Amino acid sequence: MSGTSRDLAHPDTADLALTDVLFALSDPSRLAIARSLVEGPIEVAACQPAGAEIPKSTLSHHLKTLREAGVVRNVPHGRQRYVSLRREDLDERFPGLLAAVLGSVPQEVDAPGNGLTPSPPLA
Amino acid sequence: MSGTSRDLAHPDTADLALTDVLFALSDPSRLAIARSLVEGPIEVAACQPAGAEIPKSTLSHHLKTLREAGVVRNVPHGRQRYVSLRREDLDERFPGLLAAVLGSVPQEVDAPGNGLTPSPPLA
DNA sequence: CTCATGGTTCGACAATAGTTGAACAGTGAG
DNA sequence: CTCACTGTTCAACTATTGTCGAACCATGAG
Numbered sequence: 001m002s003g004t005s006r007d008l009a010h011p012d013t014a015d016l017a018l019t020d021v022l023f024a025l026s027d028p029s030r031l032a033i034a035r036s037l038v039e040g041p042i043e044v045a046a047c048q049p050a051g052a053e054i055p056k057s058t059l060s061h062h063l064k065t066l067r068e069a070g071v072v073r074n075v076p077h078g079r080q081r082y083v084s085l086r087r088e089d090l091d092e093r094f095p096g097l098l099a100a101v102l103g104s105v106p107q108e109v110d111a112p113g114n115g116l117t118p119s120p121p122l123a
Numbered sequence: 124m125s126g127t128s129r130d131l132a133h134p135d136t137a138d139l140a141l142t143d144v145l146f147a148l149s150d151p152s153r154l155a156i157a158r159s160l161v162e163g164p165i166e167v168a169a170c171q172p173a174g175a176e177i178p179k180s181t182l183s184h185h186l187k188t189l190r191e192a193g194v195v196r197n198v199p200h201g202r203q204r205y206v207s208l209r210r211e212d213l214d215e216r217f218p219g220l221l222a223a224v225l226g227s228v229p230q231e232v233d234a235p236g237n238g239l240t241p242s243p244p245l246a
Numbered sequence: 247c248t249c250a251t252g253g254t255t256c257g258a259c260a261a262t263a264g265t266t267g268a269a270c271a272g273t274g275a276g
Numbered sequence: 277c278t279c280a281c282t283g284t285t286c287a288a289c290t291a292t293t294g295t296c297g298a299a300c301c302a303t304g305a306g
Contacts, residue, residue, distance in 0.1 A: 006302065008254085018224070019149050026146035027294090044253060055296050060254055062294090079303045080252055096223035101141070103219070129272060131284085150264090167283060178266055183284055185264090202273045203282055 006076045008067060013089040016070040021094065024069035025101055029054070030062050034071060034085065038102055041084035043077070131190060131197050136212040139193040144217065147192035148224055152177070153185050157194060157208065161225055164207035166200070 025031050033047045047059060063083060066072040070093075073084050090098045148154050156170045170182060186206060189195040193216075196207050213221045 006254095019151050019154055022145045022154075022224070023149035026142050026149050028142050029294095031142060031145075056253065057255080057297070058295055061296095064254085065293090074253095076302085078252095079305095081254095094223060096219050096226075100217060100219035100223050101145070129284090152264095179283065180267070180285085181265055184266095187284085188263090199272085201282095204284095 008074050010067060010073060010086075011070045013070070013086075013093055016089065016093045018094060018097075020069040021071060021090070021097070024066050024071050027062070027065075030066055030071075031101075033062060033066065033083075035102055037072065037083065037085040041082045043080045044074075044083055045080070047083060129199055133190060133196060133209075134193045136193070136209075136216055139212065139216045141217060141220075143192040144194060144213070144220070147189050147194050150185070150188075153189055153194075154224075156185060156189065156206075158225055160195065160206065160208040164205045166203045167197075167206055168203070170206060 025034060029049065032049055036042065036047065044059065044063065047063065048054065063072065063074060067074050070086055070089065073086050075082050075084075085098075087098060148157060152172065155172055159165065159170065167182065167186065170186065171177065186195065186197060190197050193209055193212065196209050198205050198207075208221075210221060
């Protein structure tokens, strides 16, 4: 409808809704994607969970949910696309939320030598 | 035995799952309930959103979701029940999460001239 | 150009979640 | 005890989400 723009729609920072963000992150697959983005932008294909490959359409759907909630940004990059965390926007709108969500240790996985999390919860 | 066997089940602090907590709080009604609990425990009937009364069963359902996610505690108190935030448990398991979620301004509720004033009213 | 690649969108289906009235249960008051 | 009150549970229905194959669309390579 609106030309051949490859640019997907992203909500403005001021329009981010807390419930949408929480919902987007409430799915294990999507939370895992968000966590994998902490280290920097990656291609869509790299968002695949290690070991278990999910169909392209399913992955794209999760990315859409994250994008429409304002959690990630999805920009064209040559033939591929780069997915990145909207960290600054989220920090501005919901201070501390991202740190709390991404900083906590993944559920039951107490893998030793996990250098991903900056702050150790649980005493 | 002591007669009072109407205690509802609450997940142990160590068993709290981040995705469950996020999901429980991703619903506007439930988020509102959580917010109203910041000031202290209240009865179930007091969890009703101001203005719009929802059926008892619906309210109870939301409280169940919050309780099973470990967000709130629901204890008998005479003929009624007290609902309270499991603030300490959540802070222990997911540091900063509650502050970030409850401290943020309720969904940009179309306030003209409202210029994002992130104020964490924690007491 | 033609072709292969990386991802989104579409459409159908399954699974989960929300809503609600009615039934049920514990408690305090009279 | 009996009744009114508070809130949970049950059952049925609706609505939203998740999943996934297939079609489609840009782009870069040859």
